[in-house]
Amino acid sequence: MPCILDIKDLRKSYEGGFEALKGVTLEINEGEIIALLGPNGAGKTTLISTICGITSATSGEVKVAGHCIKDDFRAARRLIGLVPQEVALEPFEKVINTVRFSRGLFGKSRDEAAIEHILRRLSLWDKRNNPIKELSGGMKRRVLIAKALAHEPRVLFLDEPTAGVDVELRKDMWDIVADLKADGVTIILTTHYIEEAEAIADRVGVIAKGELLLVEEKAKLMARMGKKELEVQLTEPLAAIPAALSKYNLTQTADKTAVIYTYDTKGERTGITQLLNDIASAGLSLRDVSTRQSSLEDIFVTLVQEDAA
């Protein structure tokens, strides 16, 4: 897939010296969904704002489909749609008019069929003549997406699209994102919901303190950094781990009825067969055995902690 967004050594310093972005370099391919994870204040929104033209970069270069966001800003911005984090809408304006306005603002001539398509896709068609102030919080977020899609962008930025929304709406949003991806729209979303990135992203980037710590395909990242845990439940509580099992670095559950063995999935040998043999030799009898893959959240926490250290 060709690169649609090319970010090179992007830096942003505010007055007073605070460095919000410390040389971010990132290439995003057309048609992919990339999730940028990071704690509050990591620089996620600054990165998006700088690419979209809301904030001026201190240095660095950004190209959208080969168009520089500074020298060729018109061509670059025509390709971008932005859904901001805050619900910022004119309360007294009708839904359809605010979407028409967005389309016009991006230089696209009026096209009622296109507007209807967008509003229907976002389940807003029935509310098209309602003033925005009458809509629910979830509907307002949909209006923001409709506005961002009004000029048919090729790249869509979603800045924490599901912050503070209920589970049902979050799942709805994920469906919308999946639909857009099917249409070939490149999506960059920021979130601090790991579950969100895990559910919809193709690649994951982790930002902390203005630096991009890593960018990797979600599946590869989980395979590379993911640990698996084997939980062995025992028929009788175990007072202490026998010396014969000390080499496995086992941990016990709080009620002492199970031991947990952590192993590397990419290792040649996991050591599970040997462990189970040694448990049997130690005279312990098993009730159940289960495994658990560590989540993206565990990986994220590990990365951010490593960076802090």
Place this chain on the structure above:
Amino acid sequence: MNWTAIKAIYVFEMARFFRTFLQSLISPVISTSLYFVVFGAAIGSRIDQVDGVNYGAFIVPGLIMLTVMTQAISNASFGIYFPKFIGTIYELLSAPISFLEIVLGYVGAAATKAMFIGVIIMITSFFFVDIQIQHPFAMVLFLVLTCISFALFGFIIGIWAKNFEQLQLVPLLIVTPLVFLGGSFYSISMLPPVWQTISMFNPVVYLISGFRWAFFGLEDVPVLTSLLAIGFFTALCLAAVYWIFKTGWRIRT
């Protein structure tokens, strides 16, 4: 030039005006009628004529100017301040439009609204006094230039303001006194010499004088000077807007 975007801003802003059309119309009509009752009937009956013009008619150009200036400022300042206040400014900043296009959209709409209200006041005044416009072309020119320059000024105030109090501060503390002291309801020649000299530093004097000349052929200052003054004020506002957009002052972080 992204004309579609300019049109989108213009139409959107005008829609706001027409949404509250009745309020937009009734308020200036009532206040103009009150001015005619107070100044025209009560004071006018004692003044009778100014430079050969009936006092009721004499104050019409000043009244139109007073309303047009305050409306142009308030519409333009609110037009750009409101998106800043509610956060929708993000859309303007991320759109493929230059600042010149943003100014054309907002200032164009604010100037149109002000002109619309100016015309309404003129029509209202016809019900109270008999007026002949001696130089209609010059009258339209002064009206248009005043609407545009004061809308530009209002736009600057809207960018500058950080809260609603600041938005009201300049119109209330500076513009209204300047308009009242600028000869809206009297001829500068009626003042003592010292105040006549001081008045010459008030830019509004030139605008009202020029506008009044278009109506009656009367002038406190030569009409060409009036035209130069309004041109200078427009140029000053344009320069300030250009600087704001070059630097992103109070818009772009």
